[in-house]
Amino acid sequence: MNETPYPPLPSIRRIVEDGAAALQRYPDRTAAALRGALAARLGVGPESILVGPGSAGLCQHLVQALGPRPEVVHPALSFEGYPLIIGNVGARGVPVPMDGYRHDLPAMAAAVTDQTRCVLLCNPNNPTGAVLHRDEIEAFLARIPADVPVIIDEAYREFVTDPQVPDGMDLFRAHDNVCVLRTFSKAYGLAALRVGYAVVPPRVTPLAGMVGAVFFPNSLAQAAAVASLDEAVTPELTRRCADLAASRARLIDGLRAIGLTVAPSEANFVWLPLGERAVPFAEQARDAGILVMALPGAGVRITVGTDEANARLCAFVQSTWPT
Template sequence: MNGDQPVTTIRHQLSLNENFAAPLPGVREAIVDGSGRVNLTLDAMSTGLTRAIAGHFGLDSAQVFVGPGSGALLQQFLTAFAGGGEVVHAWPSFEMYPLLVQNAGATAVPVALREDAHDLAAMADAVTERTKVVLLCNPNNPTGTVFGEAEMRTFLDRLPAGVLVLIDEAYADFADQSAIANGIRLAAEDPRVCVVRTFSKSHGLLGLRVGYLIADEAVVTGLRPGSYFFRVSTVAQDAAIVALRAEEVMRRQCAEVAAERDRVYARLLALGLEVPRSHGNFHWLTLGEANESFVRFCAAGGIEVRTLAGGAGVRVTVGTPEANDALLELTRRFLHGDEPPGGDSQARQPVSVDRA
């Protein structure tokens, strides 16, 4: 290490979309209790968790498929149904989509967002005879925008019968439920529609890796051969079952995150930034050529954020009020050409932004 270089301590991690709410009631106890049985096979195929999720949503267990996080489920789904074909997806969206599609032996067909949101009409236009899957992200990561049910039904009306639609709803619990399409209801009505969700975000089980997919029984049956190699640990299953029961607390915590998100959004607008209205637990900042310097500036001030989509923008997680206030102060300093608190001696020039 160069002794002449200042060492910056990251005080706030705002690049990973973590949920900073306390673990849901009973989760700690379930983990501790389950740790005493990790030497046993127990429910290797997650039948108990599958039944619990099915019962929670009023579904048959044959419509639910459990896996170690939504990322693994996305990979399993694409491998099972997209190989040799094309997958249409919005862009920018979840940064792993192109890699997951490639790993499945398929070709990614990215469709540009319109006003930071899915352009469902353009995505329907991109479907060809080679399209096997259309991958949607609602709310979209990293922009936080959503599409509603009317838009989704119009989109489905334009799709060929043989094309599957997978809606990634990792952040759906943070969204305004009156604004976002109800993917689970659509999946119950249309056998082409599938929904993948995770316990990592709204339920706060990021470190345990638990997700689930809801789809027509035929789709779930097609996924089962891979389930032997993508299992959920029994401790994670126990925690997820308990977290699922804590629906009221989970909803309250998500509402608190959403309220803090909206407070930060209003402050960002007041600083003169154009920011999409987010329905996730993050914001998308587009500073053009200044994106990377903003990330470095925040790091010098003790906050970690990150650029995504080839540097097209900066995604900032909604953290604790303390972390958010620190981020807002750094943003103000950056826009005015100031130095970060106690930070870098390199002078900065004010950044010009379009007024929202």
């Protein structure tokens, strides 16, 4: 599930343990402390920040709020949650096939019509790990009508090392229709708590408020997320992401050295385009005690783990899997 292999930082764990003493209380439904901390970190006003129960929950909230136009343009193969989210809010997905491992941005721009509610971009893309560069996103945005929001899902942003990948916040500042979606689940290691955030233009804030009543994160999640933004812990989290990116490079090299085709990745997972061999690969890996995600007929996504886990995976491939 692309979780970090690192356990929670002791200071964050303590906050969650202490929070258990007040479980009879409802959380702050305005999430004021968390929105304030994010606003300060990102250099925007708190009214630009939405928080929600994981970025997937928040994404659904946003797509619902952006109605009533019926269609949502999204990349395919991408995050498996998108078709569910779109269906859950009664919208219609317009899946645009990939160009290899990457979004086909010209085709996505061509799929936008007067029926389009919003566009979803995933950068880096789950499950292929591919990234979109600054110049191509700018060229894409230039083709999108100003009244069509573009949601840039940056769930894996913190693992990116390619300098040509834009910070979604720069795109947000330069365009009135860009929304940035991020999560505390991956790099911050808070997946179990369910907390994510979005940065949205002023036009979207009141729309989102209309459907937001049940979408605020729980109090332990809010407190842990606030503490995770503290300067005292940021260097450790940044170091973990850098270590993860280095492990990713070693894992890709290791798998390629054995003879597998591995897509370039800027996320905390790697993609093997195994086609019809994806399911047998995942089944044999499971038998060897290794969990990977197969997308039948397409490939296998493998989360970068500890060095020990990565070594076990390479040993499994070397001994069991014909390349």
